[in-house]
Amino acid sequence: MSRGLSEIKMKVHLNDRLLLIAGMIPRGHAVADIGTDHAYLPIYLVQEGISTRVIATEITRGPLKRAIINVKKAGLENFIEMRHGPGLKPLSPGEVRTAVIAGMGGETIAGIIKDSRPVADSLELMLLQPMRNQPELRRQLFSMGFKIIEEDVAIEDSRYYEIMAVQRQTPGSIDDIDITVGPVLRKKRTPVVLRYIEHKIAVLEGLVQPLRAINTASGQKALEKYERELKMWKEVL
Numbered sequence: 001m002s003r004g005l006s007e008i009k010m011k012v013h014l015n016d017r018l019l020l021i022a023g024m025i026p027r028g029h030a031v032a033d034i035g036t037d038h039a040y041l042p043i044y045l046v047q048e049g050i051s052t053r054v055i056a057t058e059i060t061r062g063p064l065k066r067a068i069i070n071v072k073k074a075g076l077e078n079f080i081e082m083r084h085g086p087g088l089k090p091l092s093p094g095e096v097r098t099a100v101i102a103g104m105g106g107e108t109i110a111g112i113i114k115d116s117r118p119v120a121d122s123l124e125l126m127l128l129q130p131m132r133n134q135p136e137l138r139r140q141l142f143s144m145g146f147k148i149i150e151e152d153v154a155i156e157d158s159r160y161y162e163i164m165a166v167q168r169q170t171p172g173s174i175d176d177i178d179i180t181v182g183p184v185l186r187k188k189r190t191p192v193v194l195r196y197i198e199h200k201i202a203v204l205e206g207l208v209q210p211l212r213a214i215n216t217a218s219g220q221k222a223l224e225k226y227e228r229e230l231k232m233w234k235e236v237l
């Protein structure tokens with residue numbers, strides 16, 4: 001028997017990071033959540049009426065099982081389909097309009113896109129939330145022909161999370177600040193982004209200081225890298 005939204009059982013409350021991502025998803029899009037883990041985002045999207053069709057994927061059996069249980073507890077099996085497999089591989093081109101790839105390293109996210117170009121190219125929007133290696137992700141996105149159309153920062157328990165909205169579009173000319181800071185973040189002046197820029201400057205200054213006293217070749221190389229980055233973050237403040 002088909003179950004309607006009026007019979008929702010378990011209500012999901014998202015953390016600020018996933019909430020920010022959810023807020024960037026266009027209402028009415030079929031959505032894929034890649035590496036869904038607990039399936040909180042898909043459950044929220046359906047409960048809030050943002051989407052009525054979500055495909056949630058997982059590479060790992062444990063999280064997959066957990067996600068299936070949560071979707072069942074929420075009574076949303078008719079709206080959220082769970083699929084097992086790596087990255088975008090469990091999807092066919094055109095099945096969804098938006099894909100979310102969150103909570104993984106920047107290089108893993110770039111690899112997922114690179115490995116499934118027909119699916120990635122068919123998407124209207126990708127929302128990416130790399131945990132680290134953000135510049136490397138940006139570099140690879142630009143070289144694959146994706147444009148970062150929006151960026152934002154979430155704060156959760158004093159940790160900062162960068163979020164990027166990406167579309168298949170010629171990115172145009174880019175410079176080192178677009179790669180390191182981001183083409184949107186470099187111009188954004190919200191209180192959270194300003195705090196994030198100040199945080200990045202403080203972290204880089206903390207790395208640069210001790211390296212100035214180290215006279216090895218690798219120490220000098222690291223010093224030059226961090227000083228270059230520090231200059232860029234200071235330039236956008």
Ligand SMILES: C[S@@+](CC[C@H](N)C(=O)[O-])C[C@H]1O[C@@H](n2cnc3c(N)ncnc32)[C@H](O)[C@@H]1O
Pocket residue numbers: 018034035036037038057058059060063085086087088101102103104108112
């Ligand atoms: C840290 S959790 C993030 C969960 C959720 N996306 C979020 O942002 O809260 C990372 C999840 O991605 C899954 N994962 C890692 N690499 C993956 C891949 N290549 N394809 C699909 N899932 C993957 C892991 O099994 C894990 O459940």
